[in-house]
Structure formats: structure tokens, C-alpha cells
Amino acid sequence: MLDVMELSKRYGDRExxxxxxxxxxxxxxxxxLGPNGAGKSTTIxxxxxxxxxxxxxxxxxxxxxxxxxxxxxxxxxxxxxEIALYPxxxxxxxxxxxxxxxxxxxxxxxxxxxxxxxxxxLEARAKDKVETxxxxxxxxxxxxxxxxHRPELLIMDEPTVGIDPQSRNHIxxxxxxxxxxxxxxxxxxxYMEEVEMLCDRVAIMDHGEVIxxxxxxxxxxxLVGGTMVHAVLEKVTHEGIAAIEQLPHVxxxxxxxxxxxxxxxxxxxxxLSRIVTAAVQxxxxxxxxxxxxxxxxxxxxxxxxxxxxx
Amino acid sequence: xxxxxIAFKDLRVRFQDRKELxxxxxxxxxxxxxxxxxxxGTFGEGGGAPDTTVxxxxxxxxxxxxxxxxxxxxxxxxxxxxxxYPTEAMVKEAVQxxxxxxxxxxxxxxxxxxxxxxxxxxxxxxxxxxxxQTSIVESMTTTFISRVQSQSLTTxxxxxxxxxxxxxxxxxxxPEAQIEGxxxxxxxxxxxxxxxxxxxxxxxxSISGMQYYAAAMGVMFLLFNATIGxxxxxxxRNTQTLARMFSAPVRPVSIVAGKFMGTxxxxxxxxxxxxxxxxxxxxxxxxxxxxxxxxxGVVYSMAVAGIAILVxxxxxxxxxxxxxxxxxxxxxxxxxxxxxxxxxxxGGLQMVASxxxxxxxxxxFLAMMSGAEWASLVLPFLVLSLFGILSLxxxxxxxxxxxxx
Numbered sequence: 001m002l003d004v005m006e007l008s009k010r011y012g013d014r015e016x017x018x019x020x021x022x023x024x025x026x027x028x029x030x031x032x033l034g035p036n037g038a039g040k041s042t043t044i045x046x047x048x049x050x051x052x053x054x055x056x057x058x059x060x061x062x063x064x065x066x067x068x069x070x071x072x073x074x075x076x077x078x079x080x081x082e083i084a085l086y087p088x089x090x091x092x093x094x095x096x097x098x099x100x101x102x103x104x105x106x107x108x109x110x111x112x113x114x115x116x117x118x119x120x121x122l123e124a125r126a127k128d129k130v131e132t133x134x135x136x137x138x139x140x141x142x143x144x145x146x147x148x149h150r151p152e153l154l155i156m157d158e159p160t161v162g163i164d165p166q167s168r169n170h171i172x173x174x175x176x177x178x179x180x181x182x183x184x185x186x187x188x189x190x191y192m193e194e195v196e197m198l199c200d201r202v203a204i205m206d207h208g209e210v211i212x213x214x215x216x217x218x219x220x221x222x223l224v225g226g227t228m229v230h231a232v233l234e235k236v237t238h239e240g241i242a243a244i245e246q247l248p249h250v251x252x253x254x255x256x257x258x259x260x261x262x263x264x265x266x267x268x269x270x271x272l273s274r275i276v277t278a279a280v281q282x283x284x285x286x287x288x289x290x291x292x293x294x295x296x297x298x299x300x301x302x303x304x305x306x307x308x309x310x
Numbered sequence: 311x312x313x314x315x316i317a318f319k320d321l322r323v324r325f326q327d328r329k330e331l332x333x334x335x336x337x338x339x340x341x342x343x344x345x346x347x348x349x350x351g352t353f354g355e356g357g358g359a360p361d362t363t364v365x366x367x368x369x370x371x372x373x374x375x376x377x378x379x380x381x382x383x384x385x386x387x388x389x390x391x392x393x394x395y396p397t398e399a400m401v402k403e404a405v406q407x408x409x410x411x412x413x414x415x416x417x418x419x420x421x422x423x424x425x426x427x428x429x430x431x432x433x434x435x436x437x438x439x440x441x442x443q444t445s446i447v448e449s450m451t452t453t454f455i456s457r458v459q460s461q462s463l464t465t466x467x468x469x470x471x472x473x474x475x476x477x478x479x480x481x482x483x484x485p486e487a488q489i490e491g492x493x494x495x496x497x498x499x500x501x502x503x504x505x506x507x508x509x510x511x512x513x514x515x516s517i518s519g520m521q522y523y524a525a526a527m528g529v530m531f532l533l534f535n536a537t538i539g540x541x542x543x544x545x546x547r548n549t550q551t552l553a554r555m556f557s558a559p560v561r562p563v564s565i566v567a568g569k570f571m572g573t574x575x576x577x578x579x580x581x582x583x584x585x586x587x588x589x590x591x592x593x594x595x596x597x598x599x600x601x602x603x604x605x606x607g608v609v610y611s612m613a614v615a616g617i618a619i620l621v622x623x624x625x626x627x628x629x630x631x632x633x634x635x636x637x638x639x640x641x642x643x644x645x646x647x648x649x650x651x652x653x654x655x656x657g658g659l660q661m662v663a664s665x666x667x668x669x670x671x672x673x674x675f676l677a678m679m680s681g682a683e684w685a686s687l688v689l690p691f692l693v694l695s696l697f698g699i700l701s702l703x704x705x706x707x708x709x710x711x712x713x714x715x
Contacts, residue, residue, distance in 0.1 A: 048557040073559040084554040086319070088326040093319075100315040101558040129326075145554075 001026040001184060002047070002153060007056035009042055009208075016042050018208040019056070024186065024201075026152075029179045031199030032188040033296060039208035040188040041081060044157050047186070048078050060153070074103060077151030081158045083138045084145075087131035091122055091141050094130055095148055102149035112148055119174055120144040136167020143171065147178075154178060155186045160194060172198060192296040202296060206304050220294050228298045229263040229272060232287040233279065240282030247274050254301055259287070262301055312560050316568025317575055320542060324576050330538065334580055338531035339587055345527070346520035346592060360654040362443040363391045365401045365413040365435075374421025374458065382454045389446065398433070405435045411443040411653075412436050414451070424455060427462045441517055441676055442653050517679050522651070524594040525675035528584050529668040530639065530648040532577050532614055537635025539573030539618025541628045543709075548628070566619065566706050573618045577611035597678035602687060606674050609694040613667040616701030623708035642666045647673075667697045 002024040009017040017039045024030045032040045045051045047058050049069045058065045060072045085094045095116055099109030117123045120140035130138060139159060146154060156175065160168045175198055179185050189195050195202055196216060203213035212219055236259065245253050249266040256262060265271045268291045279286055292298065324330060364383065368375050383390040393410060395401045401413035413435035423430035432451060436444040546552040546569075555565055585603065588594040596603055621638075625631040643649055645659070646668035652660055663669045670690040677686055 045553075050553055050556050070559040073557065076557070078554065078557040080550050080554055080557075082550040084550040086323055086551065088323050089319070093322065097315060097319050098554070098558070101312060101555055101560055103559060 001028075001061060002186075003057075003059045003062075004043070004047065005057045005059070007043065007046055007053050007058065009039075009046060009051065010054050016208050017046070017053075020205070020208075020210050021056075022203050022210065022213060024184060026184055027179070027182050028201065029175075029185040029187060029199045031195035031202040032186060032205060033190070033192055033195045033202055033300070034188075034205035035190050035300075038190075038205040040205055041157055042208075043205070044078075044155055044186065044188060048076055048155060049073055074149070075152040077102075077146035077149065077154045079143050079146045079154070079156040079159050081161065083130075083142050085130050085138065085141060088129060090127050090129055091117070091133070091144075092126040094141060095144055098145035099148035102151075104149055109148060112150070116144045116147050119147060119178075121170055121174075134164070134167070136163040136170070139163050139167060139171060140174075143174065151183070153184045153186065157188050158190070159187075160189070160191065192300070196296055204296065204300055204303070206300075211303050212299060216296070219296060219299050222299060227265055227268040227294055228292045228301075229265055229268060229275060229289065230292055231261045231263060231275070231279075231289040233259050233261055234285040234287055236284055237282055240279060240284040243278045243282050244275055247271065247278055250275070252302065256301075262298070264298070264302060313564040313568035313571060316555075316565060317571035320569065320572025321575050321579075323542070324538070324572075334531055334534060334538075335583060335587075338527040338584055339591065342520070342524045342527045342588060342594075343592065345523040346518075346594075349519050349523065360442060360651060361389050361391070362412060362440075362446055363393060363410040364447055365393050365395050365404045365410040366416070367395045367398045367401045367413070368416040368420070369418035372416065372418075372421040374424050375416050378451065378454050382450055383447075388450075390450070402435050405437060408437070411440045412447045414447060424458050425462050427459055429455070429459075440653065441680055442522075442651055445517060517676055520592055521594055521596075521679050522676070524588045524592065524596075525672055525679070526643075526648040528581065528588075529610065529646065529671040529675070530643040531584070532581060532610060532671075533617075533639045533642060533668050534636075535573050535577045535580070535611075535614045536617035536621055537632060537639060539569065539576075539615060540621035540625070540631045540635060542572070543569050543619070543622035544625060544628045544631055547626075562710070563706075566702075566709065569622075570615045570619055570702055574611045574615035577614045578607050581607040581611060595679060596675070597681060599678060599681075599684075602674075602678050602682075602684065605691060606671065606678070606687070606694075609691045609698070610667070610671040610674075612698035613671075613694045613701070614698075616698035616705070617667070619705030619709070620701040621705075623705040642668050645669065646671075667694055670694050670697075 004020060004022050007017055007020045008015065020039070020043055022030070032043065034040050042051070046053045047065070049065050049072065052066075060075060063072060065072045086097070089097070092113060095113055096106070096109045099112060100106065104112065113126075114123070117126055120143055122137060122140055122144070125133065125137065130141060133141065143156070143159060146156075154175075159175075160171055163171075172194060175185060175187065179198070185198070187195060187198055201213065201215050202219060203210045204219075205211065212222060214222075241253055241255075241261075244250060244263065249271045251264040251266065254262045254264070263275060265275075272289070272291065276286060276289065366375075366379060379392050382388070383392055393404075395404060395413075398415040401410075401415055404410045405413040415433040415435070417431060417433075420430040420432070432455075434444060434448055434451075543552075546555075552565070556562075585596055585607075589596060621631055621635055625634070645663045646652070646666040647663065648668060652663050652669065652672075655663065670693045674687055674690040674694075677690075
């Protein structure tokens with residue numbers, strides 16, 4: 001349904017998106033995962049027609065956004081990272097206004113209003129000014145504004161940044177529900193657990209490039225060393241780390257700073273005791289050590305040597 | 311019609327901002343009350359009034375006219391300088407060529423009529439730009455005529471009374487009856503005709519201090535909308551609501567048109583409310599022609615809204631637009647005559663004042679208050695419309711890049 005083809009964008013000397021391609025089917029929930037500055041928002045801005053690409057094309061149902069921008073924009077609902085609302089206006093007036101911006105008549109917008117308020121769970125606060133809302137409630141209205149025109153594709157750019165757990169759960173439930181009802185979703189985040197929970201397929205971006213993509217299963221299989229051992233060490237020596245790296249079933253040791261290490265291993269329970277022994281023999285003190293199930297965070301760490309939230 | 315939704319959204323947002331409403335609606339009323347009351351006399355009595363050159367022509371030598379010219383017009387502290395001309399035609403020409411500010415013609419027998427207690431005709435030649443100077447000359451002349459008439463009538467009355475009493479053999483005078491008689495005759499006196507020689511269709515009524523400062527504060531505070539409108543645009547850009555509009559199927563021209571109309575609508579509503587409030591609270595007369603008033607409201611609001619788009623295109627931060635905009639409004643207000651009447655400026659500065667939209671708006675207001683005809687308002691209305699259209703065009707071109715994201 002949505003084809004992103006060899007998309008590139010440059011600002012001066014800096015290439016912020018490099019040859020990005022992916023395909024999303026109708027009704028699919030697609031995650032774009034990556035740290036801040038990875039190029040997710042720029043990619044999304046190009047999909048929404050906010051900025052023009054230097055190279056490549058975006059097609060929705062085989063129609064290019066370059067040729068039919070208005071037609072494609074009508075089918076997209078964007079939830080921007082910032083709260084793009086008018087704080088002095090009520091939730092209701094904000095939703096009606098954004099409905100009109102997407103081409104609804106006042107009457108159509110009024111009819112849709114109740115449904116959207118129910119989606120975001122703020123029917124009781126409809127007449128209150130947005131400036132009186134908590135951060136989480138503002139984010140919910142921010143999502144509501146993108147739902148007014150019943151978009152076929154909902155693009156959410158980090159919709160849960162800086163909010164309380166209750167609002168976060170509400171938002172995630174809403175996204176899940178919308179996707180179950182058939183809405184195609186692009187969800188960007190640097191919270192890998194959100195992407196894992198909501199999305200069928202994921203593309204991991206770093207430095208403007210897609211460094212891995214596929215289903216969760218595909219991506220886990222790409223991990224060299226299926227499991228990650230997280231250790232907090234003291235009195236670390238180069239020889240000690242080298243000794244751990246040479247142990248059987250140990251694939252890679254990644255230093256995360258402040259004495260924290262991620263050790264990618266096969267057969268974690270057999271290997272754990274060997275890691276502890278090698279560390280002690282080399283004078284390394286272990287403050288804590290635990291085994292983590294493989295996830296997208298582990299893959300990102302292995303691919304880039306950095307954490308998603310670095 | 312998305313631009314309509316954007317314009318009405320802006321209007322709704324502005325009416326929610328109480329601080330802004332107080333600044334734009336109550337402050338000008340307060341300042342009008344203070345300045346109009348404190349400086350009202352400036353426009354009627356010559357105190358602190360602009361220097362004025364008066365051309366005088368008379369058909370014959372007249373002692374009363376000489377007294378008026380030398381003792382009243384050129385008395386101590388008077389702002390008037392008098393230049394004599396041989397004929398009324400030359401006086402008119404001097405006014406038209408702006409050699410003098412105001413011209414006055416006295417027909418023959420003027421002084422004689424005045425001494426008889428009658429109302430001699432005085433013709434004042436002026437131009438629409440010299441309403442204040444005309445008011446000063448008119449006011450000083452009227453005061454002189456009234457004073458002479460009252461003295462003359464008193465003398466005549468006492469002489470008659472004394473003569474009658476002497477004939478009856480007893481001398482009794484009834485002052486109450488005499489005073490009542492003077493009042494009736496004085497109320498019909500002072501026959502001064504003001505003729506406008508530069509634009510003959512302009513008005514002739516004089517303007518009070520309250521009227522002047524109501525118009526001056528009105529145009530100044532309407533100009534604040536240029537800064538507020540610009541800030542609203544920049545705020546939309548910085549809070550990403552502008553980007554959100556662009557992610558929706560809205561054309562850039564609709565967004566700029568909506569923002570322009572939002573500022574224009576608010577300015578026009580402020581204009582209507584201000585005129586209504588000053589008319590009710592301070593009995594300010596804004597002229598008889600409401601059509602002219604409405605047209606001025608539209609063209610001036612258009613100029614202000616155009617400037618708002620231009621200012622929005624010049625700044626990226628609200629704070630900068632606010633600071634520079636506020637200073638700009640005050641400089642424009644000063645140059646445009648909102649604080650000191652332009653007539654008091656030297657010639658060069660008066661030329662510079664013509665570059666400010668508020669000068670044209672203020673001139674139009676004053677002309678309307680004097681009962682100006684439509685023909686004399688064509689030029690200022692055209693200039694104000696051009697201010698709006700040109701600013702909008704330049705601002706839109708400059709915004710094109712940022713508006714597209």
C-alpha cells in the first residue's frame with residue numbers, strides 16, 4: 001500500500017536520510033525504531049509531504065506524493081511529536097478545527113467529534129481548554145486531531161514522549177484498537193517495548209539509514225548470540241574482558257560505560273558460570289549480573305554498539 | 311474555504327487572550343480619556359498649539375480688524391504670524407500653494423457691523439491638512455467677535471435706557487432685562503464661514519481635543535495588531551501547528567490568506583468596538599458618514615494585516631517580533647501624529663510621516679470628523695490599501711520557503 005523508495009534528504013553537507021526504502025501493507029502496523037537523530041522524523045515528514053525528498057519517491061496505492069500530494073494527504077493522519085494544538089481553545093474546538101483542515105464540513109466534523117473523543121477517552125473534558133490538560137491528555141487530543149477525518153494511514157511520531165504511565169497505556173491501547181479495526185499505522189519511537197508490542201514489522205534506523213528490518217522473529221534471528229547477559233563490573237582490566245570474549249558461546253562483549261557491559265552469548269545458563277569464573281580469575285569484581293531475553297534493543301546494541309536511548 | 315476556518319480560529323484564539331484584549335480594547339479608551347481631557351484645550355485656545363501663518367486680506371482699512379490682528383492674533387504667547395495680502399484671491403492662492411497655513415478675508419464694513427452689534431461675515435480659507443490651525447484662528451476670531459459684540463450691545467443698551475429715563479425725569483436701570491437681551495442677540499452672532507481651498511469637498515467642522523486623541527489612539531492601537539498577527543504566525547510555526555496544517559490538504563495560499571484575514575477581522579472588530587465605546591463614553595463625534603467610517607476600518611485593517619504578514623516573514627522568534635514590533639508601533643505612532651499633531655512637525659518630518667499608514671488613517675479620521683466628502687478620502691484609502699496589498703505580497707513571498715517547511 002505504502003512504498004517508500006530510495007528516499008534521501010540532505011541539509012547542507014549532512015545527509016539525514018540515506019537511501020531509505022520499505023513497504024507497508026494495508027492494515028499493517030509498522031514500527032520505525034531508532035535513537036534521536038536517526039532520521040525517523042525526517043522520513044515521516046517526507047511521507048506526509050511536509051518536506052520534499054532530494055531523491056526517491058513515496059507512493060500510496062501506486063500514486064506518487066509528488067504528483068498527487070493533496071489526494072495522498074487526505075488519506076494520512078499525522079500525530080506530530082510536538083503537541084500541535086491551540087492551548088487557548090477547548091479540546092472540542094481543536095478537534096473541529098483540525099477536522100475542517102482535513103476537508104470535513106462543520107457538520108461532518110461535529111458528527112465525528114463524539115467518536116474521536118471516545119477513542120481518546122476525553123468526552124468529559126471536551127469543553128475544557130487544552131491548556132488546562134495534563135501532558136498525557138494533551139497527547140491524547142493530539143492523536144484525536146489526526147483521527148477526525150478517518151485516515152487510512154495514521155503516522156505517529158513518538159506519541160508517548162514525556163507522559164505518565166496511565167496516559168501511555170491509554171495511547172497504546174488506542175493504537176492497538178485502531179490497527180485492529182483496519183487502520184494502517186506507522187509508529188516511530190525509541191521505546192523498543194512500545195514498537196514490539198504494537199507493530200507487526202519493524203525497521204531500525206540509525207544515522208539516516210535502515211540498518212535492519214523485518215518481523216520480530218526475523219530480527220531476533222539476526223542477533224549473533226541470541227541472548228544478552230547484562231553485567232555491572234568493577235576493577236575491569238583489558239585482559240579480563242579479552243578472557244571473557246574468548247570463552248566458548250560468547251559472541252561479543254559491548255561496553256556501555258560506567259562499568260556496564262552487555263555480553264551476547266549462546267546457551268546463557270551454561271555460559272553464565274564461565275563468565276563469572278573468568279571475571280574473578282582476572283581480578284574483576286561483579287556488582288550484578290543477569291540474563292536478558294533477546295529483543296530489538298539487543299539487536300540495535302549489537303548493530304551499532306549503542307543503546308537506543310543514548 | 312479553509313482560510314475562513316483559519317481566520318475564525320485566529321479570531322477565537324485572540325478573544326480568549328484576556329491580557330491582549332485589555333491592551334487592545336481598554337488601553338486606547340483609557341489613553342483617549344486622559345489625553346483628550348488633559349490636552350483638549352490645545353485644539354481650541356492656542357496654548358501649546360502649532361505655529362500658524364495667517365494670510366489676511368481686507369477690502370478697506372478697519373480699526374476693528376487691526377485690533378483683532380495686532381492685539382489678539384499677534385498678542386503675547388499667540389502662535390499666529392500674520393501676513394497681509396491685497397486681495398481675497400491672493401489669500402486663496404497663498405493657502406493653495408501652502409505659503410500660509412490659513413487665510414482670512416474681511417469684507418468692507420466689517421468693524422462697523424461689529425460695533426453695531428451685528429454679525430459681520432468672516433471668510434476663512436483653509437486646507438484639510440490644517441484643521442488644527444484653522445480651529446485656532448476660528449476660535450480666536452469668534453472669541454474676539456463675541457467680546458466686542460457684548461461690549462457694544464451693553465453700551466447701546468445702557469445709552470438707550472439712560473436716554474429713556476432722562477426723558478421720564480427719573481434714572482432707573484434694569485440690568486436683568488438687559489442681560490437677557492444680550493444673550494439672545496449674542497447667541498445668533500459670530501458668522502464665520504470656513505472655506506476649504508485645497509480640496510473644496512473636504513469638511514469644515516473644527517475638531518476637539520477629545521476627537522483628535524480618540525482618532526490618534528484608535529489608529530495607534532489598531533497598529534498593534536500588526537505585531538500580534540505576526541506573533542501568531544511565528545507561534546504557529548514554532549509550535550508545529552503550521553507544520554500540521556501543511557500535513558493536511560491545505561494549500562499555502564489558504565494558510566497565508568487565513569492568517570491575513572484573522573488579523574484583519576480582529577482589527578476591524580477592534581475598530582468598531584473602539585468607535586462605539588468612544589462615542590458612548592466620551593461623546594466623540596466620528597463624523598456623519600458611517601459608510602466612510604466603515605470603509606476606513608476596512609482599508610486600515612487591511613494595511614495592518616498586511617504588515618503583520620510582512621513582520622512574520624522577517625522574524626523567526628516571537629520575542630524578536632514582539633520587541634521590534636512594539637518599538638516600530640511607537641515610532642510609527644510618533645511619526646504618524648498619534649502622540650503629537652503632525653502640524654507641529656517641521657516640513658521634512660511631515661514628509662517622512664507620509665510613509666506611515668497610521669498617518670493616512672489619522673488624516674482620514676480627522677477629515678471625516680470635519681465632514682469631508684468621499685473625493686478627499688480616495689487618496690488616503692488608496693494608500694492604505696496599497697500598504698496592505700504590498701506588505702502581504704512581500705511577506706508571502708518571503709514566507710514561501712518557511713511555510714512549505
